[in-house]
Amino acid sequence: MPALFLTNIKNDAPSPRFQGYVEGRMIYPSAEEGGTISQMNVDAGDDVQRNQTLFRQDTTLKDTQRQQAEARLREAQARLRNVRAPQQRPEEIEVLRATERRAATAVNLSALELARQRELFRKGVTSQALLEQAEAAHQRDSAAHAEIRQQIEAAGIGGRKNEIQAAEAAVDAAKAALAEVDRRLTKAEVKAPRDGRVEDVFYSAGEMVPAGTPVLALLPGGNLRIRFFVPVPSLSALSLGDEVLVMCDGCPPDIKARIAFIAREAEFTPPVIFSEEERSKLVFKVEARLIGNEHALPVGLPVTVAPTVDSE
Template sequence: MNPRAPLAVLALAGLAWAGAQFFATPQAPSGFSGYVEGDLVQIGPIEGERVQNLAVEPGDAVASNTPLFTMATPVLDQAQAEARARVEQARATLENQKAALNRPEQVAVLRASLDRAKASLALSKAEFERQSALLTKGAATVSARDQAKFALDRDIAAVAEAEKQIEAGLLPSRVQEILAAQAAVTQAEAQARQIDVRRARQTVFAPTAGVIQDVFFRPGEVVAAGQPVLALLPPENRKIRFFVAETQLARLSLGKTVEVSCDSCPSPLKARVIYISPQAEFTPPVIFSLEERGKLVFRVDARPDDVRLALPLGLPVNVRLAETP
């Protein structure tokens, strides 16, 4: 038997063990896997109604203030016609009063009307302040706040009308009634303008430039107030989301530049870290690490430097740390 044979066997066994240890030892990943994410702007009507017209489709690029959709306005159309009729009636009454003979004064009745108007004003003012506070906390809708504001404007006009009527009550009857008719015209015109504003809001415009990402409702479907009809993705709202193992977390910090690569990305695409999750989470099933070292990872978001790149949401990307110059 060759005395060197056992030594050769031992040497081969040692090399095999070392190789196994080398390949079994987790190596530091050269990059991280992730995907394109976006913060969508959900756009809906202020008042609930049926969708009458949809001017865009998913994938359409729109500029700021582009009409997106229009809600039906049958109720508001009737209210608008009624408000305009009241304006014409008030104006006709004013013209009649200018030509009328003097009538007896009723100051006591007018003061009682003023008291009622002030009481209504106090209630509407309190309701407007309450709705404004709730809206600030996110517990109320813009529509509810606007309705409270409309009621407040109405009662302010009513108080002004009552005060003018009292002032006119101390004057010759013709002047008194003319002033009251003028106040009635002002009030009717204010109510008509309120209806016009509500009706105009039923056509919804893009608050900023972007791409229509999704449409949730079509013409004929009923939408509640504030319920999104479509989702808009502004270019600056795209971001790269990737997941980093705990052992690599120290290499990242807010503002750090990373390089992103993908099949349709220009090379190189740089992004800056804007968010690092403070809590670990299990690796999402859709993420496949280049060399997985653990089950717990930290979510990191990075904003591309060039927001004009229309990267589709969900696009898989590879991320690596940019070299420090």
């Protein structure tokens, strides 16, 4: 794209002017899941702030799913409490404890009787049969006492370890399911990721939007560029950071931009070796960021760019 040359009043040297246009690097907010838009909060041309709500999806189905997830969590928690609880009621356990106390008394009495029979047998006063009878009675009472103690221990133990672990895993799964529904409910309200201006709106409230489909176009602050093309002879006069003037029909005066990008490769370069004359026809893409009010120019507007006097 050839450059246009005007006379520089300061030094009477040709002042190049380059043709270009305003480019906006848009972001396109969308919903993670398909659904109907219940509320559209912005319109084209609106300025928005970061985290401002752009639109909401209908959440009737998700609200129902959340109620179901809450119910499943309550059920899983109740099941866990049941398997952790003692197998018998407290009053039943107290009856067993009373029985255990009677059995312990019987053990003590039979132990005393056994000791007495052994002493009498040693003195020759009692018979072998009475001694054996006392030993059997003590063994019987001891076994009965041990049985009662095992019953008390079993009555106070909840479900088996593997059953408790399974119930705990079910509670964790129910909590995760509820958290996922909450996350989906949060994502149904789409917010602005950055400050910017709404350039276009593609859907309205009441319309069905597929998952991942852009709902609007947002131009964040700092994403507006002046893209222009510079021929080879003028390329050496420009550097990163240089200021340039931006001009167009009906635009405010003294709009400036700062060069932020210069391409390393020429545009539309055919695979041939160029002569000096052909080489001068090549152009390089250059991009500059507006200084000041970047919303002063609409996206796609053709502009003319010229170096400032200081950058020449």
